[in-house]
Amino acid sequence: NKLAKVSIIGAGNVGRTLSQRLIERNLADVCLLDIVEGLPQGIALDLTEAQGLQSHHCEIMGTNNYVDTKDSDIVVITAGVARKPGMSRDDLLKINAKIVTEATQKSLYYSPNAIYLIVTNPLDVMTYLVWKTSDLPYDRVMGMAGVLDSARLETFIAFELGVSIHDVQGMVLGGHGDLMLPIPRYCTVSGIPITELLSPETIDKLIQRTRDGGAEIVRLLKTGSAYFAPASSACYMIESILFNQSRLLTAAAYVQGEYGLNDLFLGVPCRVGSNGVEQILEIKLTTEEREILQRSARSVRDSIDIALSFL
Ligand code: APR
Numbered sequence: 001n002k003l004a005k006v007s008i009i010g011a012g013n014v015g016r017t018l019s020q021r022l023i024e025r026n027l028a029d030v031c032l033l034d035i036v037e038g039l040p041q042g043i044a045l046d047l048t049e050a051q052g053l054q055s056h057h058c059e060i061m062g063t064n065n066y067v068d069t070k071d072s073d074i075v076v077i078t079a080g081v082a083r084k085p086g087m088s089r090d091d092l093l094k095i096n097a098k099i100v101t102e103a104t105q106k107s108l109y110y111s112p113n114a115i116y117l118i119v120t121n122p123l124d125v126m127t128y129l130v131w132k133t134s135d136l137p138y139d140r141v142m143g144m145a146g147v148l149d150s151a152r153l154e155t156f157i158a159f160e161l162g163v164s165i166h167d168v169q170g171m172v173l174g175g176h177g178d179l180m181l182p183i184p185r186y187c188t189v190s191g192i193p194i195t196e197l198l199s200p201e202t203i204d205k206l207i208q209r210t211r212d213g214g215a216e217i218v219r220l221l222k223t224g225s226a227y228f229a230p231a232s233s234a235c236y237m238i239e240s241i242l243f244n245q246s247r248l249l250t251a252a253a254y255v256q257g258e259y260g261l262n263d264l265f266l267g268v269p270c271r272v273g274s275n276g277v278e279q280i281l282e283i284k285l286t287t288e289e290r291e292i293l294q295r296s297a298r299s300v301r302d303s304i305d306i307a308l309s310f311l
Pocket of ligand 1: 009010011012013014015033034035036078079080081082099102103119120121122224225226227230
C-alpha cells in the first residue's frame with residue numbers, strides 16, 4: 001500500500017512538529033520545504049535518524065525546491081513571518097500575503113489536485129487568499145484554527161472540572177482571533193452541556209482564556225508562538241482527510257450564505273473527508289452569537305480587502 005504524500009511549506013516550529021507527528025504515526029510520507037537552505041534538509045535528516053529508534057517507516061525529505069512536492073495529496077502552508085516589534089498588523093498582512101500566495105502558486109503547479117490546508121496567520125485571511133489566487137475549488141481549501149481553539153477550550157474545561165480531556169467536547173466558531181465564538185451550550189462533558197455543570201462566571205473565564213490562548217503561550221515562550229497544539233490540530237484534520245473519516249470539526253471554510261455570510265472563509269462546523277470540506281453544518285445561534293459572528297466576519301473581510309490591495 002502506497003502511503004499518501006503530504007507537503008509542508010515552511011519548516012519552522014509548526015511545520016517541523018507536524019512532520020514529526022505525521023511520520024511517527026505512519027500517516028504519510030512528508031516533503032518539508034523551506035526558503036532557508038539546509039534547514040528542511042537538516043530537520044528531515046534528524047527525523048530520519050530517529051526512525052529506527054521510534055519504529056516507524058514513513059519517508060521524510062527536506063527541500064528548497066517545489067519540484068519535490070510533486071503529486072502531493074495534501075499541501076499544508078505554514079510559511080510566513082511572525083509579527084516583530086514595530087511591525088503593524090498591516091505590515092504582517094502584506095508580508096504573509098505575498099509569502100502564502102507565492103507558495104500556493106508554486107505548490108499548485110506540481111500538485112493541482114491536492115487539498116490545501118492553511119496554517120499561516122492571519123488564518124482566515126490567508127485561507128481566502130489561497131483560494132482566491134488559485135483555481136482550486138472552494139471545498140479543497142481550508143484553514144486550521146477551530147480545532148486548535150476548541151482543543152484549548154476543552155483543556156480548560158477539563159482542568160476546571162477535574163475530568164478526563166477525553167470526555168470533553170468544545171465548540172468554537174468564527175474567526176481565529178479576539179472575535180472567535182465559543183458556544184458553551186454546545187460544549188459538553190460526556191454529553192452534558194457545560195452550562196449544566198459550571199456557573200456563567202466560570203464559563204466566561206474559560207472562554208476568555210481560550211480567546212487569549214495564543215497570546216498566553218507567546219507571553220510564556222517570549223520568542224515564538226505555540227506549535228505543539230497547532231501541529232496536533234493540523235494532524236487531526238489531515239487524518240480525517242487521508243482516511244476519509246468524515247470528522248465533524250471546525251475548519252475555516254468558504255461560506256455561501258450559511259449563517260448569513262458570503263464570500264469569505266471563517267470557522268464553521270464542517271464534515272471533513274477525502275474530498276475536503278464535504279459539508280458545512282448550520283446550527284442554531286442566538287441573536288447575540290450571530291452578531292459576534294457577523295463582527296468577526298466583517299473584521300476578516302476588512303483584512304481580506306487590505307490584503308487583496310497589496311497583491
Ligand atoms: N517560502 C517557504 N518558507 C518560508 C517563506 C517562503 N517564502 N518565508 C518564510 N518561510 C519559512 C521560514 O523560513 C520559517 O522556517 O516559514 C517558517 C515559519 O516558521 P516559524 O517562524 O517558526 O513560525 P511557526 O511557529 O512555525 O508558525 C507558522 O503558523 O501558527 C501560525 O502564526 C503562525 O503564521 C505562523 C505560522
